[in-house]
Amino acid sequence: MEMVLPFVIGSLYAMAIYMLLRRSLVKLLIGLGLLSHASNLLIFTASGLTRFKAPVIPMTAEQLQSPHADPLPQALILTAIVISFGVTAFALALAYRAYRSVNTDDLDQMKSTDA
Amino acid sequence: MLIVAVISGFGLAFLAPTICRFAKQKSGWWLAILPVFLTLYFLTLLPGLASGQIPALSYEWSKELGLTFAFRADGLSLAFALLVSGIGALVAIYASGYFGNKAPIGRFYLWLFFFMASMLGVVFSDNLILLFVFWELTSLSSFMLIGFEQEREEARAAAIQALLVTGSGGLVMLAGFVLLGQIGGTLELSALLLKGESVSTHPLYLAVLILILIGAFTKSAQVPFHFWLPNAMQAPTPVSTYLHAATMVKAGVYLLARLSLVLGGSSFWFWAVGGIGALTMILGGYLAFSQTDLKRYLAYSTISALGSLVMAIGIGSETALKAMVLFLLAHGLYKGTLFLVTGAIDHECKTRDVRELGGLWRSMPYNAAGSTLAALSMAGVPLFFGFVAKEYLYEAAYKVGAFWISLAIIGALLNVFIAFRVGIEPFWLPSQIEVKPSKHVHEAPWSMRIGPLILGGLSLLLGLFPQILGRSIVSSALTAALGRPVEVKLAAWHGVNDIFLLSLLTLGLGVGLFAVRQDLQRIAEKVSLRWGLDGLYKRSLDFLFTLAGFQTRTLQHGYLRYYLITIIVAVVAITAGGLWRWGGGTLPYLSWDIYFYELGIAVIIVLSAFMATLSRSRLGAVAALGVAGYGVASIYLLFGAPDLAMTQFLIESLTVVLFVLAFYHLPNFAQLTPKRERLRDVFIALITGGLMTIFVFVASGIQIHPTISPFFVENSLPLAHGRNIVNVILVDFRGLDTLGEITVLAIAGLGVFALLKLRLDLRTAKGKKSAEEIAKGGDQ
Numbered sequence: 001m002e003m004v005l006p007f008v009i010g011s012l013y014a015m016a017i018y019m020l021l022r023r024s025l026v027k028l029l030i031g032l033g034l035l036s037h038a039s040n041l042l043i044f045t046a047s048g049l050t051r052f053k054a055p056v057i058p059m060t061a062e063q064l065q066s067p068h069a070d071p072l073p074q075a076l077i078l079t080a081i082v083i084s085f086g087v088t089a090f091a092l093a094l095a096y097r098a099y100r101s102v103n104t105d106d107l108d109q110m111k112s113t114d115a
Numbered sequence: 116m117l118i119v120a121v122i123s124g125f126g127l128a129f130l131a132p133t134i135c136r137f138a139k140q141k142s143g144w145w146l147a148i149l150p151v152f153l154t155l156y157f158l159t160l161l162p163g164l165a166s167g168q169i170p171a172l173s174y175e176w177s178k179e180l181g182l183t184f185a186f187r188a189d190g191l192s193l194a195f196a197l198l199v200s201g202i203g204a205l206v207a208i209y210a211s212g213y214f215g216n217k218a219p220i221g222r223f224y225l226w227l228f229f230f231m232a233s234m235l236g237v238v239f240s241d242n243l244i245l246l247f248v249f250w251e252l253t254s255l256s257s258f259m260l261i262g263f264e265q266e267r268e269e270a271r272a273a274a275i276q277a278l279l280v281t282g283s284g285g286l287v288m289l290a291g292f293v294l295l296g297q298i299g300g301t302l303e304l305s306a307l308l309l310k311g312e313s314v315s316t317h318p319l320y321l322a323v324l325i326l327i328l329i330g331a332f333t334k335s336a337q338v339p340f341h342f343w344l345p346n347a348m349q350a351p352t353p354v355s356t357y358l359h360a361a362t363m364v365k366a367g368v369y370l371l372a373r374l375s376l377v378l379g380g381s382s383f384w385f386w387a388v389g390g391i392g393a394l395t396m397i398l399g400g401y402l403a404f405s406q407t408d409l410k411r412y413l414a415y416s417t418i419s420a421l422g423s424l425v426m427a428i429g430i431g432s433e434t435a436l437k438a439m440v441l442f443l444l445a446h447g448l449y450k451g452t453l454f455l456v457t458g459a460i461d462h463e464c465k466t467r468d469v470r471e472l473g474g475l476w477r478s479m480p481y482n483a484a485g486s487t488l489a490a491l492s493m494a495g496v497p498l499f500f501g502f503v504a505k506e507y508l509y510e511a512a513y514k515v516g517a518f519w520i521s522l523a524i525i526g527a528l529l530n531v532f533i534a535f536r537v538g539i540e541p542f543w544l545p546s547q548i549e550v551k552p553s554k555h556v557h558e559a560p561w562s563m564r565i566g567p568l569i570l571g572g573l574s575l576l577l578g579l580f581p582q583i584l585g586r587s588i589v590s591s592a593l594t595a596a597l598g599r600p601v602e603v604k605l606a607a608w609h610g611v612n613d614i615f616l617l618s619l620l621t622l623g624l625g626v627g628l629f630a631v632r633q634d635l636q637r638i639a640e641k642v643s644l645r646w647g648l649d650g651l652y653k654r655s656l657d658f659l660f661t662l663a664g665f666q667t668r669t670l671q672h673g674y675l676r677y678y679l680i681t682i683i684v685a686v687v688a689i690t691a692g693g694l695w696r697w698g699g700g701t702l703p704y705l706s707w708d709i710y711f712y713e714l715g716i717a718v719i720i721v722l723s724a725f726m727a728t729l730s731r732s733r734l735g736a737v738a739a740l741g742v743a744g745y746g747v748a749s750i751y752l753l754f755g756a757p758d759l760a761m762t763q764f765l766i767e768s769l770t771v772v773l774f775v776l777a778f779y780h781l782p783n784f785a786q787l788t789p790k791r792e793r794l795r796d797v798f799i800a801l802i803t804g805g806l807m808t809i810f811v812f813v814a815s816g817i818q819i820h821p822t823i824s825p826f827f828v829e830n831s832l833p834l835a836h837g838r839n840i841v842n843v844i845l846v847d848f849r850g851l852d853t854l855g856e857i858t859v860l861a862i863a864g865l866g867v868f869a870l871l872k873l874r875l876d877l878r879t880a881k882g883k884k885s886a887e888e889i890a891k892g893g894d895q
Contacts, residue, residue: 001709004717005750006811011721012743014804015728017683021676021796023787026778028675030727033740033770037724037747042807044751044759046814054755055828057838064828064840069755072824075844077751077759079856085766086863092777093867105782111673 005045012038025095025105032091036084040077047073117170117186120153121239124232131228132221143211143562146224150204150231157188157196164190164591171241171305181302185241190591194440195238195362195369197588198447202361203231205451205566210353212562213458218351223263227357230256234362238369243292243302246370247285250334253363254281260358261350273349276652280343281334288330288370294323295377304373308598311377324378327370328387335367335421338395342649345414352458355410360417360450365443368424372439376598379431389429393522395422400529405639409457409467409537413450416493416533420446423508423526430511430519433593437603438507440592444584445492445504445574452489452570453538456482459559459567460541469536473546478556483542485567490538492574494531494625495618498607500578502618509614524621531625536632547633581605680799687803694806694813713753720746733778741771758841 016038019031047070055071057064099105127149135142160170173185188196207227214220233256236249255278262274296302298317299310307314314320331337336344347359358364371388378384399419406412420442427439459482460475461467476483492501505527512519558564577584585605593601609615628635723746726739744767752760788796827844837843845853 001713001717001754002815003707004709004714006808006815008717008720009811010804010806010808012724012804013807014800015724017803018796018800019728020679021799023676024785026733026781026784027736029774029777030736030740033774034724034727034743037720037743038807041747041750042811044754044756045811048815049754051753052755054757055840056757057832057840059838062832068828070822070824071827071840071844072822074756074759074841075849077756078762078841078845079852081759081762081766082856083859085770086860088770089773090863090866090870092773093870096777096780097870097873099781106785106787107675108787111675 001049002045005041005049009038009041009045012041023107025098025107025110028107029088029091029095033088036080036088040080040084043073043077043080116156117172117188117239118174118184120156121186121232121235123149123153124228124235128225128228128232131224135221135224140211140216142220142224143208146228147204147207149228150200150207153200153235154197154204157193157200160188160193161587161591164193164594165587173241176245180244181296182244183242183303184245185303186239187241187305188239189595190588190593191369191372191440191595192238194443194588194592195365196235198365198444199231199234199238199362202357202447202451202570203227205455205569206353206357208562209356209455209458209566210351212560213351213353213462218263223260223351226256226259226263227354230260230358230363234366237366241304243296243304243307244289246304247289247292250288250330250366251282251285253358253366254278254285254334257281257347257358257363260354261347263351263354264349267349270349273343273346277343277347279656280340280652284330284333284340287326287333291323291326291330294319294326298323299377308376311380314377315381320378320381321383324381324383324387327374327378328391331367331370332391332425333367334370335364335425336395336418337367337391337422337425338398339648341395341399341418342652344418345411346649348408348410348414352410352454352461355414356451356454356458360413360454361447364417364421365424365447368421368428368439368443371425371428372436372596375428375431375436375596379428385429385431387429389426389431389519392422392424392426392429393519393526395419396426396526397422397522397529400526400533403529403533404635407468407470407636409460409469409472409541410454412469412533412537413454413457416530416537417450419526419530419533420450423523426519426523427508427511430515432511432514433597433601434507434514435511436593436596437589438504438511440589440596441500441504441507441581441584441605444577444588445500448570448574448577449489449492449501449534452485452567452574453493455563455566455570456486456489457537459563462563463556463559468548469540470547472541473544474542475556476542479542479558481558481564482567485564485571486538486542488571488575489567490534492571492578493534493538495527495622497618498575498578500574500576500581503578503581503605503607505618505621506609506614509617513614513617520617524617527621528625528628531622532628532632535626535629579607581607676796683799683803687806690810691806694809697813713750716746716749716753719743720750731784733781733784734775736784737771737774737778740774741767744770756841758839 012034016031016034019027019034022028022031050067050069053068055064055068055074095105098110102110104110127146131142131146134145138145163170169187169189171185171187173183176182176184207224210223210227211220214223230253233249233252237246237253240246240249258274258278261277262271264270292302295307295314298314298319299307301307314323317323333340344359344364348355350359375384379388396419399415399417399422403412403415403419406415424439424442424446427435427442457467459479460472463479464472464475466472488499492499495502495505508527509520509523512523582605585603589605590601590603593603720743723739723742727736727743730736730739744763748760748763748767751757751763827840827848831837831840831843835843835847837847
């Protein structure tokens with residue numbers, strides 16, 4: 001799987017960036033979602049993959065048996081998932097509010113609203 | 116006590132606005148108490164200097180950087196300090212009469228005393244960096260004072276010009292100071308002065324010298340930086356008197372005199388300092404010819420006088436430095452007087468055009484007296500102080516050679532002309548152009564008489580009895596500047612010798628020039644006398660604005676996607692560069708071990724992401740995004756991260772719901788970008804994606820630092836009593852991180868709530884409406 005996931009990550013990044021570069025605010029938000037998937041997978045893959053062996057100590061044992069998945073990147077990604085949810089929610093509300101206020105979702109037309 | 120002398124001025128500056136509120140028009144008299152007191156204090160220090168007692172003190176500031184609050188009051192410092200405090204007192208008194216109750220004098224006095232304290236700081240500093248700080252503070256207060264009448268555009272422009280010229284000169288000088296400090300191994304002035312030998316033989320000597328000279332020349336308005344000084348005459352006259360004639364512009368002269376021991380003596384010094392000084396002296400006098408405004412006359416003659424001071428320092432002999440100290444004091448006295456008188460004339464007659472003024476001695480007898488004394492001193496008439504100073508200047512130049520003495524004579528000649536034009540003509544001769552006086556001209560109030568009378572009187576008194584100064588201040592100033600004990604004997608009369616004959620010749624020729632002044636003026640009007648970097652200054656300022664505008668328009672264009680492109684391209688370039696330098700040659704061994712369902716999930720993720728990108732329908736895109744998220748969650752599940760998978764499934768579901776809710780209110784997808792730009796974006800996206808792929812390959816095989824994961828694995832159960840290590844890390848080992856994360860979520864939630872509930876537009880509309888209704892109700 002180490003040979004495949006980098007391509008998956010690359011494609012996710014490519015599509016996220018393409019969407020981020022759209023003029024439509026709505027598409028930008030989709031891009032944001034793809035970007036967070038790509039970044040999480042990046043951390044996950046870069047730290048090494050181990051099949052099925054979750055870093056949980058069985059009730060019968062005192063120590064975790066090697067090999068096992070690395071718990072640290074998992075903790076980081078878990079935080080990242082939750083934060084990106086917060087960001088997405090806020091961005092959606094902001095987009096909604098912006099659209100209600102200026103009546104367009106074209107970012108080029110929003111650039112002069114403060115004038 | 117010395118530190119009190121420096122600091123108290125700042126204290127008074129900040130108290131001044133309050134004092135002015137209570138003392139009103141009498142505030143000048145009250146505020147002058149401190150400078151008078153300071154003058155007396157400085158005078159009491161003089162006898163001690165003769166016996167070698169130099170007051171000095173030093174407080175630590177930053178030892179590692181060699182910075183100290185070090186102050187030292189030797190003869191050279193005191194000569195300048197006496198000018199600063201003495202003229203400061205008279206100007207403070209004068210200003211309250213000058214402004215009356217028409218101007219915000221609280222603000223004026225604030226900056227005036229701020230300047231006085233800074234200038235005292237400059238002359239008493241014994242540390243180069245401290246000196247620099249005070250130096251820039253004087254530039255700052257000069258800026259505030261030139262622009263005092265801030266509603267006038269010319270005043271603002273002149274203020275900015277003075278600040279830019281002297282301020283940037285100061286920065287150049289700072290570089291010179293730092294170099295000098297490194298060569299000499301200390302930033303203490305008094306210690307540096309003993310190291311003249313090691314500095315002048317150092318390979319960087321020339322660099323240090325040029326950098327410091329630029330600082331001194333900009334401040335003291337030497338060619339080619341002289342252009343700011345005439346423009347600075349936009350300042351109220353008390354300011355011009357104090358800063359731009361008597362004291363601040365002499366800071367450069369002070370610095371050169373102070374450093375001549377360590378930097379002087381070389382032939383470069385002689386030609387650069389002496390030559391520029393001589394050039395400035397002559398050019399200043401020459402440029403004055405086409406003027407008719409009294410203040411501009413005085414400004415150009417000040418440039419000329421500064422030139423002669425610098426020239427004397429360049430020559431550097433004992434006689435030359437003696438001439439420098441005497442001329443410094445003489446110029447302060449007579450030029451101060453003439454400026455003050457000009458202000459009084461302006462105040463009473465509402466004009467400063469010399470052609471419109473005449474016969475004022477009847478209506479303004481006190482100012483006429485002060486002005487006449489000062490003008491005679493400036494012209495170098497025997498028995499006046501200016502004469503004594505000029506005699507020594509001639510003597511110094513005479514000893515160097517015929518070239519220099521002829522330059523000195525030309526410079527002095529022009530000043531005789533200006534002295535008569537400014538100091539004599541308005542009072543004793545009829546005006547050229549008859550102007551109907553707008554009101555009956557009468558003498559200025561006492562506050563505006565006392566300054567000219569005292570300064571003009573001193574110009575005569577010190578000319579008759581120069582030894583008052585010779586024994587005390589001139590001796591100790593020379594001792595400080597030359598670094599060896601010097602006894603000075605000054606006499607008003609040297610008998611008839613070559614120098615005296617040259618003086619008489621100068622005076623005669625100058626008066627002759629004055630006699631044909633109207634013809635000169637006609638000639639000068641035809642050949643407009645303008646020379647300087649004023650045009651270059653304007654062009655470079657315009658260029659700066661154009662550049663800034665161009666830069667802002669290019670970089671701050673307001674298009675989100677171009678900002679993003681800039682960031683992305685930069686990141687890609689830097690990362691690619693890094694990977695390139697890393698070598699990228701040795702990809703880690705990667706197994707082809709792969710199960711078919713894993714491959715299936717990977718394909719699903721890519722395809723659904725692709726769908727999310729291409730879909731024309733909003734719901735389709737959101738659904739595809741959700742599928743991609745579930746795919747990612749499945750990967751987590753397969754590779755030993757059940758917690759991640761669980762979270763991702765939950766969050767993904769919630770996100771999809773949120774998207775659908777929000778998109779319900781948002782418009783349909785629109786295709787806004789033309790095809791060419793879309794192709795460009797595809798290109799950027801593909802490059803970035805490709806780079807990230809390579810990046811992951813490389814990153815998977817690298818472990819630079821030992822990982823800390825084993826610590827968590829080993830201690831999870833014994834220390835934290837938890838078997839799910841990911842959970843333990845989140846809530847225990849890195850609990851504070853999680854607290855931060857929760858806080859972020861809470862803030863995001865509050866933000867969402869506020870965005871959804873806030874109805875700014877509606878509320879203001881309602882507010883207006885109800886206000887209108889209330890108004891209507893009131894009408895009924």
